[in-house]
Amino acid sequence: MSSATAGGIRTQTETRPKKAPCDHSLMPPCQVACPLHMDIREYVDLTAQGRIMEALQVIRDGNPFPSICAHVCTHPCEDACRRGQVDAPIAIRAVKRFAVEFGGDRMIRPEAETSHEQKVAVVGSGPAGLACAYYLRKLGYPVTIFEAHSELGGMLRVGIPQYRLPREVLDTEIHRLTSMGVEIRTNARVVSIDLLLEMGYRAVFLTIGAHQGLKMGIEGEDSPGVIDGATFLREVNLGLKPSLGEKVAVVGGGNVAIDAARTAVRLGVKQVKVLYRRSRAEMPANEEEVSQAEEEGIAMVFLAAPTRVRRRDGHLEVTCIRMELGEPDAGGRRQPVPVPGSEFQERLDALITAIGQAPQAPGSFGVRLGRGSTIQVDPVTMTTNRAGVFAGGDAVTGPATVVEALAAGRRAATRISDYLQHRYPLPEKEALDSLAGDLRPETVEAIRKIGRFEWETAPAEARAQDFAPIDLVYDWQAAISEARRCLRCGMGAEILAQDRCATCLTCLRVCPYHVPQLDQAGSVQIPVDQCQACGVCVVECPARAIVLRKPHDRRHIDRELDHIVQTAVQSNTKPLVIGFCCQYGLFGTGSLAGLWRKAAGGISIVPVLCTARVEADHMLRAFEAGAEGVFIAGCGVQCARENTDFWVQQRIAKVRRTLAQLQLEPERLQFFTTTAGGNGDMGQRLEAFAERIGTLYLASVLIQEVQK
Amino acid sequence: MIVAEQKKLDEILRMVAPYERVLILGCGTCVTVCGAGGEHEVSYLHNALKVAQRKSGNGTHALSEYTLKRQCDPEFLDMLAGRVEDVDAVLSLACGIGVQAVSERFRQLPVLPGVNTSFMGMPKEWGIWDERCAACGDCRLAETGGICPITRCTKGILNGPCAGTKSGKCEASREMDCAWVQIYQRLEGLRQLDSMRRYYPPRNFRVIPRPRRIVAKSTAGGNDGQVAA
Ligand SMILES: Cc1cc2nc3c(=O)[nH]c(=O)nc-3n(C[C@H](O)[C@H](O)[C@H](O)COP(=O)(O)OP(=O)(O)OC[C@H]3O[C@@H](n4cnc5c(N)ncnc54)[C@H](O)[C@@H]3O)c2cc1C
Ligand code: SF4
Numbered sequence: 061m062s063s064a065t066a067g068g069i070r071t072q073t074e075t076r077p078k079k080a081p082c083d084h085s086l087m088p089p090c091q092v093a094c095p096l097h098m099d100i101r102e103y104v105d106l107t108a109q110g111r112i113m114e115a116l117q118v119i120r121d122g123n124p125f126p127s128i129c130a131h132v133c134t135h136p137c138e139d140a141c142r143r144g145q146v147d148a149p150i151a152i153r154a155v156k157r158f159a160v161e162f163g164g165d166r167m168i169r170p171e172a173e174t175s176h177e178q179k180v181a182v183v184g185s186g187p188a189g190l191a192c193a194y195y196l197r198k199l200g201y202p203v204t205i206f207e208a209h210s211e212l213g214g215m216l217r218v219g220i221p222q223y224r225l226p227r228e229v230l231d232t233e234i235h236r237l238t239s240m241g242v243e244i245r246t247n248a249r250v251v252s253i254d255l256l257l258e259m260g261y262r263a264v265f266l267t268i269g270a271h272q273g274l275k276m277g278i279e280g281e282d283s284p285g286v287i288d289g290a291t292f293l294r295e296v297n298l299g300l301k302p303s304l305g306e307k308v309a310v311v312g313g314g315n316v317a318i319d320a321a322r323t324a325v326r327l328g329v330k331q332v333k334v335l336y337r338r339s340r341a342e343m344p345a346n347e348e349e350v351s352q353a354e355e356e357g358i359a360m361v362f363l364a365a366p367t368r369v370r371r372r373d374g375h376l377e378v379t380c381i382r383m384e385l386g387e388p389d390a391g392g393r394r395q396p397v398p399v400p401g402s403e404f405q406e407r408l409d410a411l412i413t414a415i416g417q418a419p420q421a422p423g424s425f426g427v428r429l430g431r432g433s434t435i436q437v438d439p440v441t442m443t444t445n446r447a448g449v450f451a452g453g454d455a456v457t458g459p460a461t462v463v464e465a466l467a468a469g470r471r472a473a474t475r476i477s478d479y480l481q482h483r484y485p486l487p488e489k490e491a492l493d494s495l496a497g498d499l500r501p502e503t504v505e506a507i508r509k510i511g512r513f514e515w516e517t518a519p520a521e522a523r524a525q526d527f528a529p530i531d532l533v534y535d536w537q538a539a540i541s542e543a544r545r546c547l548r549c550g551m552g553a554e555i556l557a558q559d560r561c562a563t564c565l566t567c568l569r570v571c572p573y574h575v576p577q578l579d580q581a582g583s584v585q586i587p588v589d590q591c592q593a594c595g596v597c598v599v600e601c602p603a604r605a606i607v608l609r610k611p612h613d614r615r616h617i618d619r620e621l622d623h624i625v626q627t628a629v630q631s632n633t634k635p636l637v638i639g640f641c642c643q644y645g646l647f648g649t650g651s652l653a654g655l656w657r658k659a660a661g662g663i664s665i666v667p668v669l670c671t672a673r674v675e676a677d678h679m680l681r682a683f684e685a686g687a688e689g690v691f692i693a694g695c696g697v698q699c700a701r702e703n704t705d706f707w708v709q710q711r712i713a714k715v716r717r718t719l720a721q722l723q724l725e726p727e728r729l730q731f732f733t734t735t736a737g738g739n740g741d742m743g744q745r746l747e748a749f750a751e752r753i754g755t756l757y758l759a760s761v762l763i764q765e766v767q768k
Numbered sequence: 769m770i771v772a773e774q775k776k777l778d779e780i781l782r783m784v785a786p787y788e789r790v791l792i793l794g795c796g797t798c799v800t801v802c803g804a805g806g807e808h809e810v811s812y813l814h815n816a817l818k819v820a821q822r823k824s825g826n827g828t829h830a831l832s833e834y835t836l837k838r839q840c841d842p843e844f845l846d847m848l849a850g851r852v853e854d855v856d857a858v859l860s861l862a863c864g865i866g867v868q869a870v871s872e873r874f875r876q877l878p879v880l881p882g883v884n885t886s887f888m889g890m891p892k893e894w895g896i897w898d899e900r901c902a903a904c905g906d907c908r909l910a911e912t913g914g915i916c917p918i919t920r921c922t923k924g925i926l927n928g929p930c931a932g933t934k935s936g937k938c939e940a941s942r943e944m945d946c947a948w949v950q951i952y953q954r955l956e957g958l959r960q961l962d963s964m965r966r967y968y969p970p971r972n973f974r975v976i977p978r979p980r981r982i983v984a985k986s987t988a989g990g991n992d993g994q995v996a997a
């Protein structure tokens with residue numbers, strides 16, 4: 061296997077994105093935080109330009125089952141997003157959700173060829189197992205998935221409730237896998253690894269999850285009417301309708317507890333309570349889901365825990381005790397301490413315990429277990445104590461997240477392939493350096509504040525009725541507006557070579573974010589962790605010493621301009637009008653996108669990623685290429701960056717002075733921007749401009765004729 | 769630093785008209801800093817000349833561009849050797865010093881000035897430069913509170929202010945600060961107002977012996993180790 065790509069996905073030893081030559085960008089915090097290291101900055105940027113299908117391609121390159129993540133990912137990326145230091149993090153998951161929902165299955169190309177003979181068995185079909193099978197198939201191995209349940213998906217199917225992950229979504233993603241030629245054995249609980257090896261499997265990947273509910277260790281815990289959360293959810297998800305009665309309490313503060321409580325509501329239980337022994341601040345459950353649960357009428361009882369359960373007259377008598385928070389433990393979490401004499405009684409019909417799960421590897425597997433019955437593996441090779449037997453996912457980590465399981469599955473595929481090809485497994489290489497460091501207060505101050513664009517959620521009363529999906533998706537405009545908020549961390553400007561810098565300090569003076577600095581030696585530095593990649597200094601530097609860190613950004617406008625000019629020359633368009641037009645927001649995509657198509661013939665658009673990057677030189681070159689009129693179209697007040705219009709106006713003024721000196725009408729160069737309310741009368745203004753240019757052109761032709 | 773301003777395009781066009789192959793030569797030092805003749809401006813001018821050619825329809829010039837780190841030092845000029853062989857003229861965007869240096873080094877080559885060397889000064893803010901020094905050769909800033917009356921007083925008088933000062937402004941322009949009022953205020957702050965009370969005899973700048981030369985090196989003595997003063 062070469063280290064390049066197989067079937068379009070990244071394979072081999074490095075699972076992090078490959079570094080393009082001359083790419084000096086750093087990995088942004090969102091990507092570092094994502095266990096799959098998805099190229100978030102890239103797909104968010106593509107979304108902001110309305111290039112949704114390309115965004116979807118980037119998403120699919122980095123994630124085998126993106127629509128699953130788009131629904132249920134715990135989005136550690138958002139927690140790390142640096143926009144959070146300014147106002148609120150980018151709603152990365154919602155942007156992804158929009159992209160996958162918009163693109164649907166159109167980008168799916170599930171073919172995979174078998175190029176190896178060694179068969180691999182995957183035990184368990186949770187996200188870890190599915191991901192491993194997917195990547196092993198892509199690498200060309202024959203793969204069989206063994207699943208104890210009747211359907212594939214693991215916790216995705218039997219844990220996570222349908223209102224958060226609609227089953228059609230899961231089925232579509234699983235269908236992709238089966239159509240890649242993965243052999244599926246459901247209702248097949250593996251009890252012996254030896255048997256698998258005897259059957260000819262050369263490697264085994266154990267991803268049996270963590271399904272065994274933990275016990276509270278209190279009296280009466282095994283009474284009828286007490287059920288553990290994971291089991292309860294499994295029953296509901298498998299189509300059973302456990303009858304719970306009217307009053308139910310759920311014990312626990314994690315996502316499973318909240319899911320169980322909300323599921324109970326949807327089953328028609330009148331009164332649902334969640335008992336949690338710490339306070340709201342310590343709750344591990346997702347903040348947003350806790351408030352949604354409250355909206356659905358679920359009561360949160362903090363600092364309380366059951367101490368005894370008794371069954372009496374068909375009811376449960378549950379004794380609870382109040383807690384207070386004591387000293388933080390080794391992990392920094394404050395420990396709950398019972399308050400003596402604070403016992404109280406709850407009369408319930410059912411008690412659901414959701415205080416955690418543990419893996420349950422049969423002893424017959426012969427794999428070494430560690431803390432909390434997790435399977436012990438080598439962190440680099442992912443091997444267990446048995447040769448050819450690998451493990452990953454919740455079974456190794458204890459209950460974790462879907463995205464961590466996916467990452468483990470992907471890594472395992474590489475490791476298993478290394479093993480089967482007798483390759484020494486290389487430690488994961490980081491393709492790009494990570495961006496570290498917080499934004500300085502001055503930088504934060506200067507960044508335009510644009511709050512998060514919220515998506516709609518179905519009203520609480522409606523959603524508590526059934527298991528219909530509750531998150532509604534962004535519409536086009538909102539998704540694009542949200543994506544534009546991204547700060548493009550780590551892809552900003554750098555001084556190409558200090559030697560070129562004349563230390564003129566222009567960059568210090570023009571940067572809207574006060575990023576460039578003089579160091580003690582008197583050299584100019586552009587701290588990569590502060591730069592917002594607006595490109596103003598790149599254009600203004602009189603020594604041309606500054607470039608953007610991403611190679612693609614460097615000559616983007618030149619390339620596009622050359623292309624437009626070539627096309628125009630070929631088609632002999634007259635009079636030629638060239639517009640440098642921002643690709644973000646409304647222009648790239650929204651109501652203004654169609655404007656150019658409708659506009660009078662002969663208008664050629666050079667797409668630019670923010671008009672702040674258009675140089676006076678570019679405008680001149682457009683004239684030089686034969687344009688009779690040139691315009692710049694930007695987002696005006698809607699621009700997500702600072703001072704863009706000011707700089708465009710400076711450059712336009714300069715070029716107009718030059719035009720005047722050449723006896724060309726300065727009005728041949730125009731600047732159009734949207735207004736606060738939308739595009740204003742942009743269409744008419746553009747049309748009027750094109751008409752005026754037409755008149756000027758005719759006049760000049762006439763004069764030439766006369767001169768002849 | 770030296771501050772210059774690019775010449776108007778029509779003047780440049782007239783200058784280059786007789787020459788077919790023209791090298792536009794930038795300078796990476798002072799004129800880069802003041803935005804008149806660095807790499808950025810070289811390329812802008814290059815494009816502007818091309819637009820001009822296109823418009824006039826007789827595009828006969830072959831233009832090329834290059835920017836040296838500094839045009840006023842012979843060693844840097846050596847780097848031009850291969851580049852000026854096939855050109856008919858150099859359009860230098862350096863200050864007058866650079867233009868002369870290039871001309872001196874390549875004697876067969878016409879060297880045309882692309883900028884007007886304006887003054888010695890500093891930026892007020894991005895895009896605005898102010899004159900500060902006239903290179904008079906006899907600096908008196910110690911007595912004038914660090915403000916040069918020769919450059920900053922319209923009349924360049926050494927014993928100001930004159931009768932034309934009004935509310936701190938100069939009679940020549942309401943916009944302009946009277947340098948001598950500023951000098952007074954600065955000296956007051958420094959408690960050195962007595963330097964205002966002295967009389968400075970007028971100086972005749974016309975008698976400055978031009979061109980001036982500064983000799984810092986000494987004529988070294990013979991083997992006996994003597995060094996001439
Ligand atoms: C209620 C609930 C809600 C959750 N919500 C979220 C969420 O919103 N976001 C998030 O990121 N994570 C969430 N999680 C966690 C997430 O689902 C798990 O971390 C993830 O599914 C773990 O994947 P896995 O592949 O390791 O194991 P699992 O998904 O647990 O899959 C293990 C599979 O192995 C099978 N299996 C076990 N033993 C055998 C055997 N001997 N032979 C054959 N098959 C076997 C099981 O039947 C199961 O299908 C939630 C978990 C629960 C329980
Ligand atoms: S602002 Fe953009 S690049 Fe920066 S961390 Fe957030 S999503 Fe990633």
Ligand code: SF4
Pocket residue numbers: 555560561562563564565566567568584597600601602603604605606
């Ligand atoms: S603008 Fe360019 S030349 Fe001036 S200090 Fe910054 S990097 Fe150096």
Ligand code: SF4
Pocket residue numbers: 552553570571572573574575576586590591592593594595596597598
């Ligand atoms: S001007 Fe823009 S690109 Fe340059 S340092 Fe400042 S934020 Fe970065």
